Amino acid sequence: MTDRTNRTGRRRGGGSEARRAARVAASEMQQAPFLTRSLAPYEVISEEGLSLIEENADTILERVGVEIVDYPEALRIFRDGGAEVEGTRVRFPRGLCRSLIAQYAPGSFTQLARKPERSVTIGGPHVVFAPVYGPPFVRDLDGGRRYATYEDFENLVKLAYVSRNLHHSGGTVCEPVDLPVEERHLDMVYAHMRLSDKPFMGSVTHPDRARDTVDMARILFGADTVENNTVLLSLINANSPLSWDFSMLASARTYVEAGQAVIITPFILAGAMSPVTVAGTATQTLAEAMAGMAFCQMVRPGAPVVFGSFASSMSMQSGAPTFGTPEPALVLYTVAALARRLAVPFRSGGTLTASKVPDAQAAYEAALTLSPTLLGGVNFVLHAAGWLEGGLVAGYEKFVLDDDQLGAAQALISGVDLSDNGLALDAILGNGPGKHFLDNPHTFDNYTSAFWVSELANNDSFEQWSDEGAEDSVARANKVWKERLARYEPPPLDDAVVEELQEFMARRRTEIAAERDSA
């Protein structure tokens, strides 16, 4: 008992800085390459209701179909795959898309990281977190809001790399607008390869850029590895409603032909790009995603695909997108269930917000997006950290605040431990009324793994918090991201690979410049 008291006593000593350091150390040991759930996802619709939505999606694909913009080759692929093509419109016999997906698309797949221990399994009971994607702006407490640069891009890749909670390096963590648009995909892919050893995403803005991504992956991983494994996961958005354009669909084709994975995501501002109802939005999402995933199976049967869904609500007064609201949560739960019935991995959710700054609005909305993300059974969570202002801004403080919240996910989706140790009957029987459990042997046996504790939250007394500067979340987060960047060290990478990547990039820059000049 003396030993216990001493050890408990030692852990209680020190200031909040010491405690934070202890938590960081404990958390670093726990890092897993991805999460695994034991808690069954929340089902908000009955089997009958889901069947009804599936029937309706088939009706949409049969009667309206999808419009293919500026991509005749895709029309040929669809026709060869069994669809009915009329002009640029593609209609699908009932059940065609579903049967192609059911027959060929894997239920889960592994995306290799260049450090093998960091490879992720996407699908099934697994959850993978990736950072924000796409913002042209960044914000931090010191500099406010400004256009993103390549330095910001590198910083965000570094923050994702040192994160214990993000499993994936993501893709366009921000748009480096200081780089020429025709070349910046090379620099972005290079940053993921050089500054991180976590898995990453490829360029999708043009099939040539997708091809460059695949070529660089061949240098990094070796051509054989790329041929026989998934090393890239890339984000292909529909033009909702019911339309696909050349850049996205041709990029998807490039990746799929190279054996690489894509996320097929209807990106929907409900009310503008779909009906204003939850079930209507889910139905349209299913129809669009099935068309896209079927296309991939037509290109290369067995292609790893992820069913994506991005749905936000909108203010019907102003037309502004809104986040963290109940309707997108219900869409997420519904589409997650539809994805499970299709037996494909599912991407949705994140820590979304419309707030301009990482304030209470941002956190309410982020948490109320993250909650359905975790309970609904999302497998790949893009925008898991850093999203601000409807996705226009990557926030440095928001990044580390969200990241911290992701640390709670595994404890939640592990569900309730009903082992004898979890039930703790003997502990309760042995403890007796009116006595605290701090010295109970059961407490002592379990205290290191007992409760998730945030690294960024302040749980100190008011007096201690005041004495230490009365910092709010954002002030603490500002220090944390700076500390993390300061202690960042790049993971080792073979000099020959670096050289080959740089040669490739130099050659491509020349070619791209020549193309630009001749255009």
Place this chain on the structure above:
Amino acid sequence: MTDRTNRTGRRRGGGSEARRAARVAASEMQQAPFLTRSLAPYEVISEEGLSLIEENADTILERVGVEIVDYPEALRIFRDGGAEVEGTRVRFPRGLCRSLIAQYAPGSFTQLARKPERSVTIGGPHVVFAPVYGPPFVRDLDGGRRYATYEDFENLVKLAYVSRNLHHSGGTVCEPVDLPVEERHLDMVYAHMRLSDKPFMGSVTHPDRARDTVDMARILFGADTVENNTVLLSLINANSPLSWDFSMLASARTYVEAGQAVIITPFILAGAMSPVTVAGTATQTLAEAMAGMAFCQMVRPGAPVVFGSFASSMSMQSGAPTFGTPEPALVLYTVAALARRLAVPFRSGGTLTASKVPDAQAAYEAALTLSPTLLGGVNFVLHAAGWLEGGLVAGYEKFVLDDDQLGAAQALISGVDLSDNGLALDAILGNGPGKHFLDNPHTFDNYTSAFWVSELANNDSFEQWSDEGAEDSVARANKVWKERLARYEPPPLDDAVVEELQEFMARRRTEIAAERDSA
């Protein structure tokens, strides 16, 4: 179509102030006395797992039982009710508590408000929101943190009264520490009666104060009404682990004998007052709550009781309580399921946080408490607005920020509308690819009820938000609570009732002073 365009156009005009006014007006029309869910609660444990916990709770009640501190009369009641009493320890034959509760305790009940349209049904598919309870401090943006006064108490009652989302006036919305402790219960009850017409809670710090509350309720509602209806709901906390003290249990008895409802709540800082595991904490909560609810049925069979659970995690490093973490969420889901199996109403959750200020930490933690509160199937939500700093502080800005989030609850717990209108198949079929839905007749028919929109969130563009002062959540919330207090008007109350209440309070103050002097 012209008409539609015009009306849509008009709604889109005006600045953000005009839009907020429109949202407030729309929201005022929608006010319901309580919420009703159609979405089934999230079940995180199988029937077998729940049975195991129930078996263990019976084992605890049989072998350890509960300790009754300083209340011999309660021991007699327990003995007469069939329990085994040995000294101050009460043990229960297996199944006794459950069978008393199953036989007598109502599955739901109505608490009358003095304005009949505001009466609430507690239990079943219904959800009732009540404000924060118990803080000795308040905080606002202007004055910072300070001891709460009676003026603060009145202000918080007023803010709950004007809230469209809070259904209940609560109880000790803060501790008015400027009033003498022996008398302040009179002033608190009076404020709820005079400044609000929503249902409210009674004093529980001594059975005499409970009796005063009942006497004042007889003046307000009439003695017959009190005899035959529930007009008071009061909060009875266990001294966990497995102990009940005189003030709480005798207060419970006073209310129950008067036909009034009580919430029996094990208030547990897990790891200190229960085992560090989710299942262990849930088991102990069930045992303690069953003992308390059985006591009420022994006092008066059929007494309306609410099964309460308050469980927070703690930092095992510092001993500080932590909120919005995954383990208390899992406890909540588990105990909610146990309460459903007991067929009694359930109280838990809220918008809890350890943060000292209404920052991102506060909002993440509040949202991640509110989410399980809504998905788990809580019927009575105490601390639904205003809680800061582990319950030590009632925050004015936090109050209105939380309140705003409660506005989203009904849309969430209504689940997915699978009617033809909800499925919106014709809208999708008729709209076609590539065209927005803003002019779709289905959008037009549904836009007023389409999406929940926050009154406090800012969804404007960065430019508009900047032009209007770049206010964060707290700055906006500061304006809102001041506006609300400025426009507050007390609900009408018969002068004769006011006079009789004041006479009663004056008499009781004299008696209390005499008791104090003779003590």
